[in-house]
Amino acid sequence: MAEAVAPARSETRSLVCSERTGGILTLTLDNPPANALSIALMEALKAALEEARDDAGVRVIVLAHGGKVFSAGHDLKEMTAHRKDADRGRAFFAETMALCASLMQTVVRHPKPVIAAVDGVATAAGCQLVASCDLAVATANARFATPGVNIGLFCSTPMVALSRNIPRKQAMEMLLTGEMIDAGTALSYGLVNRVVAPEELNRGVMQLAETVASKSPLTLKIGKEAFYRQAEMGLAEAYEYTARVMVENMMARDAEEGIGAFIDKREPEWRGE
Known part of the structure; x- marks a missing residue:
């Protein structure tokens, strides 16, 4: 190190x-x-x-x-x-x-x-x-x-x-x-x-x-928060919560860019938004 x-x-x-x-x-x-x-x-x-x-x-x-x-x-x-x-x-x-x-x-x-x-x-x-x-x-x-x-x-x-x-x-x-x-x-x-x-x-x-x-910083932030929050919930509550998180995540510019880059077979350009 x-x-x-x-x-x-x-x-x-x-x-x-x-x-x-x-x-x-x-x-x-x-x-x-x-x-x-x-x-x-x-x-x-x-x-x-x-x-x-x-x-x-x-x-x-x-x-x-x-x-x-x-x-x-x-x-x-x-x-x-x-x-x-x-x-x-x-x-x-x-x-x-x-x-x-x-x-x-x-x-x-x-x-x-x-x-x-x-x-x-x-x-x-x-x-x-x-x-x-x-x-x-x-x-x-x-x-x-x-x-x-x-x-x-x-x-x-x-x-x-x-x-x-x-x-x-x-x-x-x-x-x-x-x-x-x-x-x-x-x-x-x-x-x-x-x-x-x-x-x-x-x-x-x-x-x-x-x-x-190398991943989208916004996606990492969303995912880390969701991981620890859902871990403290019951099964049904966790699915309800993470479904809302995924919808909001889909609305982010980085998700749109990442999916588009995957479809276009190119490297994504993350903005953290």
Whole structure:
């Protein structure tokens, strides 16, 4: 994975590095050694995602990581320090969990497809972040776990993303045992889409991102929103809703252009409208 030049280490350094390659925006977590999801990192990542929301030049977002760990989850040292607060940390814990929930929903509700690129360990809220992405590419070095049960803190919020991405029995096994699974197991569970050799991660992710980025940005936005909304509906309601979505989609200029290009056997020219 090509990375932006690392900023100087200081108290004000960026925790999320940004790099553009054509229509693909790569956001790299840079909070070594564990890329812990501290308040500062979550705020930085959420801000970067929000900035990309209305940037017409961004078609696809890749979430990458510096170092050997994608993310080990919440910053437990930061959280533990607040046990000295008058309320034993309750307000800070609530702030942390609310911000994390908001960040994960920002990923899911984002109009641009988001791809996780994982070449290391992703545990707890880090695993949650991978599960929240629309697609994920991992290397043989990748490992995943929801190990909260091992320290007396059940991974309840990671469970939301996990249980919406993999079968219940597999999700419960991860949650109840806290055991690490390898990339091949994650692929068989459906937690990741593809597993590649470590040296092939950049090429594999960029190929996938470029394929997605070549589609109509309006169609991707419509489809991603509809996918997650219908998944929360009953069968009849889902069909009624998606039928309305398809009618509106058919009225879009890009649908007219795409169908016309297919019939004329030519490449479509997307306008995002």
